[in-house]
Amino acid sequence: MPYPTRTARAVRLLSLLLCATTLTTACPLPAHAFANHLQSSSARSSLTANVDASHAQSSSYTSRLALYHSIEALTGVPWYRLAAIDQYERTLTVAHPRDRKHAERIIGIFITGPVWSGLMNPDSEDQNPRSIELFSGLGQDGSGDGIADRNNDKDLLFSIASYLGKYGNNEDEFGIAVWEYYHNSRAVQRVQQFAKLYRTYGKLDLVSQAFPLPLGSIYSYRSTWGSRRSWGGYRIHEGTDLFAGYGVPVRSTCYGVVEMKGWNPFGGWRIGIRDLNNRYHYYAHLSGFDKTVHNGDIVTPGQTVGWVGSSGYGKPGTQGKFPPHLHYGIYRDNGWADWSFDPYPLLRQWEQTERKALKTGKTKGTSS
Numbered sequence: 001m002p003y004p005t006r007t008a009r010a011v012r013l014l015s016l017l018l019c020a021t022t023l024t025t026a027c028p029l030p031a032h033a034f035a036n037h038l039q040s041s042s043a044r045s046s047l048t049a050n051v052d053a054s055h056a057q058s059s060s061y062t063s064r065l066a067l068y069h070s071i072e073a074l075t076g077v078p079w080y081r082l083a084a085i086d087q088y089e090r091t092l093t094v095a096h097p098r099d100r101k102h103a104e105r106i107i108g109i110f111i112t113g114p115v116w117s118g119l120m121n122p123d124s125e126d127q128n129p130r131s132i133e134l135f136s137g138l139g140q141d142g143s144g145d146g147i148a149d150r151n152n153d154k155d156l157l158f159s160i161a162s163y164l165g166k167y168g169n170n171e172d173e174f175g176i177a178v179w180e181y182y183h184n185s186r187a188v189q190r191v192q193q194f195a196k197l198y199r200t201y202g203k204l205d206l207v208s209q210a211f212p213l214p215l216g217s218i219y220s221y222r223s224t225w226g227s228r229r230s231w232g233g234y235r236i237h238e239g240t241d242l243f244a245g246y247g248v249p250v251r252s253t254c255y256g257v258v259e260m261k262g263w264n265p266f267g268g269w270r271i272g273i274r275d276l277n278n279r280y281h282y283y284a285h286l287s288g289f290d291k292t293v294h295n296g297d298i299v300t301p302g303q304t305v306g307w308v309g310s311s312g313y314g315k316p317g318t319q320g321k322f323p324p325h326l327h328y329g330i331y332r333d334n335g336w337a338d339w340s341f342d343p344y345p346l347l348r349q350w351e352q353t354e355r356k357a358l359k360t361g362k363t364k365g366t367s368s
């Protein structure tokens with residue numbers, strides 16, 4: 001069943017005619033565009049499957065939140081900042097599972113032995129809070145058992161909170177603390193984005209998703225990830241093209257923070273949104289943006305961020321060089337760069353979930 005709707009037959013035929021050669025030759029249809037920092041992205045689809053381990057996590061949200069609150073009470077570091085670092089660390093583990101192997105626990109923060117015990121400490125697995133302190137290690141005893149265990153939830157979170165607390169609790173001081181910890185501006189941006197999401201909603205369960213186009217509209221899409229493109233030099237197609245008419249609303253697929261918005265010669269008017277799984281959702285060729293959506297703003301699944309168009313392939317304002325459609329791509333941040341993976345399986349999944357929810361009367365995807 002390669003196509004989503006019966007009503008999309010006309011659009012479907014059109015897109016088939018226009019893009020019949022997509023899989024084997026350079027397709028005349030748009031590619032997409034990416035922000036400059038994404039230009040080096042390469043094809044890597046193997047990460048697609050585990051993107052929503054979040055479902056399995058939902059039962060642990062309550063215990064996680066309780067732990068954040070208890071450490072906030074002890075250290076004065078706001079829970080949403082602890083949650084943000086914890087979540088960022090979790091996404092690093094997804095990206096680097098071999099380097100960050102650790103026992104199953106509530107907290108996802110990973111600290112190496114030398115950092116925990118102190119770089120000059122001859123015992124890199126030291127658990128004695130006093131000797132760790134002597135060697136300026138990060139590890140502390142947060143559980144009160146006299147042991148600083150880098151695999152104990154309370155010890156881990158308390159140690160990180162104590163570290164953050166030393167810098168102070170205003171936004172700038174927090175940013176400096178995170179910078180000093182990771183020495184990576186991308187990490188600082190992510191942690192601040194996550195903290196904003198958690199603070200805004202006051203909860204951890206922010207993983208519901210929506211299909212990028214209203215299910216009631218006429219649209220058509222198929223898997224075209226990885227096909228070659230010709231405009232603007234050799235590139236591969238890092239996304240899925242969803243064909244629809246001008247002006248069909250383009251909706252955020254996730255809870256996220258608007259990270260980029262504006263013109264790019266490839267993607268035309270495009271917008272990029274970062275979610276809590278450290279995925280960057282990229283929407284291109286829009287005819288315009290919703291005026292209420294700005295850089296740094298928070299968006300919810302199903303919220304309109306712009307409209308389908310045919311902008312791109314030229315200087316700002318260029319449009320009509322190809323049929324109107326939404327180019328949708330997803331990139332995963334591995335800590336240093338964004339890597340694209342095929343959004344098609346997720347699109348099918350979100351579409352089906354939302355269709356089922358609509359049938360049963362629930363209005364998923366329009367949550368607030």
Ligand SMILES: [Zn+2]
Nearest residue numbers: 031032241327
């Ligand atoms: Zn495309």
